[in-house]
Amino acid sequence: MKDETKLCHLGRPHEGLRMVNPAVERGSTVVFPSYDDFRGRGRPKYYGRHGTDTHEALREAVMALEGAEGVTLTSSGLSAVNMAILAYAKPGTEVLVTDSTYDPVRAFCDQYLAPRGVDVRYYDPLIGGGIRKLITEKTALIHCESPGSLTFELQDLPAICEAAGDVPVTVDNTWGAGHFYKPLQLGATISIQSATKYLGGHSDVFLGTIASRTAKAAKTIFKTAQLLGNATSPDDVYTVLRGMRTxxxxxxxxxxxxxxxxxxxxxxxxxxxxxxxxxxxxxxxxxxxxxxxxxxxxxxxxxxxxxxxxxxxxxxxxxxxxxxxxxxxxxxxxxxxxxxxxxxxxxxxxxxxxxxxxxxxxxxxxxxxxxxxxxxxxxxxxxxxx
The missing domain is CATH 3.90.1150.10 (Aspartate Aminotransferase, domain 1)
Incomplete structure (x- = not known):
């Protein structure tokens, strides 16, 4: 399917007598019909903080749009970027961050990561494959943003990803909205959006999306979200999914x-x-x-x-x-x-x-x-x- 068709159809109910849009499913407690169901593996949902069918509908749509193996929803675009970085940055490691990054991300790196033992190095957004010279055995992550906030430099993402080797590469993809730009197809590990912007489209909601190219990366992000107590409102999720249709x-x-x-x-x-x-x-x-x-x-x-x-x-x-x-x-x-x-x-x-x-x-x-x-x-x- 082309993007236009995906945006219109994915995340919608497709069986039986139904509404055209998924319902807003609100709730914290999920109840199980039996002990065996409670103990069973592969439960589609087991606690409201991890999402309801409403959340799953949006995840399905964003996965299709970005070409991802998994999507985690967060409370804002900033929380999505920071959570993706936290999933890989540990004390004693370093992260390479584009110098053109969103200023609140820079504040997070300088005021939260650095005091907790994570080295942060900013690189010229035009570095391209030259980033290879900055990568060391301590490098845990390379964070890109293309185009850059305020100054709109584009990054040569394929060259950066090739130089990165096994180092995960995250990209703020809010400007391209997953429709005009496909970072995962260009080699990035993770594509991040502030769904507050174009996905929602009406300046009335906060949400972030983290789309992972591999199942391994998706599991790493999801686990981090769990540990940090991440949760998003089904009403906000529904609003973003409705915005994505257009x-x-x-x-x-x-x-x-x-x-x-x-x-x-x-x-x-x-x-x-x-x-x-x-x-x-x-x-x-x-x-x-x-x-x-x-x-x-x-x-x-x-x-x-x-x-x-x-x-x-x-x-x-x-x-x-x-x-x-x-x-x-x-x-x-x-x-x-x-x-x-x-x-x-x-x-x-x-x-x-x-x-x-x-x-x-x-x-x-x-x-x-x-x-x-x-x-x-x-x-x-x-x-x-x-």
Whole structure:
């Protein structure tokens, strides 16, 4: 089946008189009809914290989308990344983490892993196969994110996976949503998504997914989730599964909207650079064409001016772009960012203001007109004193 068909059919009941969608099954206690059933192996469910039939429906859909042998659901995208790292990182080992990683992941590595005896080394996201030189006998995990948060560098995942050998490789796949990007097919051990974003699609739920390429990796992740007391609400799980039914339609429109906005912004005199992998101007555009089948609606721009007064006036004048964290819903967003504050490898040297945009589903004419009037207002802001 193609993705479009999988998204419409998997995780649905298919026998007897039934509703088209699976039911929301809530519960903590599972009761058994007999002692032998209680003691039996291969019980499909035995305690609500480990999931109900509602959870199984979403796991089935994500497994099919990502091409995985197993999927663990977590309470958020951040918890999914951190749990995957914890499954392999032990005191005395080291993890290699892309320098372009999501900043809360960096905080987890620096403030939780490092004090507990796990060495964390950040690497240039453009390192590719050169990561082989960083791998030692202590390396327990390589964590990738492609494209990178805020700055949108693409990683050469097949080259990294080949260099990694037996070292597990995890990838934050939220931007590609499992539809435009297939890390497990490119050699990664684990593909992670913040289902809060495109899988849910409506900015009204938190959830994370950890998809494992092998049964061994799936067992390792599941065991870690058990030990950490991981649990997810069946109502949240149902909401994400419902959102997935239209993922391919929404992503196609987000791609059109995002590229249209990115091209429009490339022509603005106020903009120094647009950071969108789908544009020919992006340094890793050829890599995007090789490994991705599309682009989502998230990208950044670097403004020529970097003073806060200019940024403040621009953002406060916007009408159709909300100011807020997260992304992946139907609404457009504009978020100021300062990537230099969370980088350590020198690959990002830009000191000017970065704005991260999420292209929503509004009319493109309204979105560009809104940007035009916001730029006009910001351009009236006097230059800061030397």
């Amino acid at each position: 993922l391919h339609i929404r992503l196609a429109e987000h791609e059109v909207q995002g590229l249209a906005l990115a091209r429009w912004l490339e022509e603005r005199e106020e903009v120094a650079r647009v950071l969108h992998p789908g544009l020919p101007s992006h340094p890793q555009h050829e890599l995007w064409k090789r490994d991705f089948t599309g682009a989502s609606g998230l990208f950044s721009v670097v403004l020529k001016r970097g003073d806060e007064a200019y940024t403040r006036r621009f953002i406060d004048k916007l009408n159709f772009y909300a100011l807020g964290y997260s992304w992946g819903g139907y609404e457009s967003l504009c978020l100021p960012a300062w990537p230099a504050t969370c980088r350590s490898q020198g690959a990002w040297r830009e000191e000017r203001q970065v704005l991260r945009f999420h292209a929503g589903l509004e009319a493109i004419e309204d979105l560009t007109a809104d940007l035009d009037q916001a730029f006009a207002a910001a351009n009236q802001e006097p230059l800061p004193a030397p």
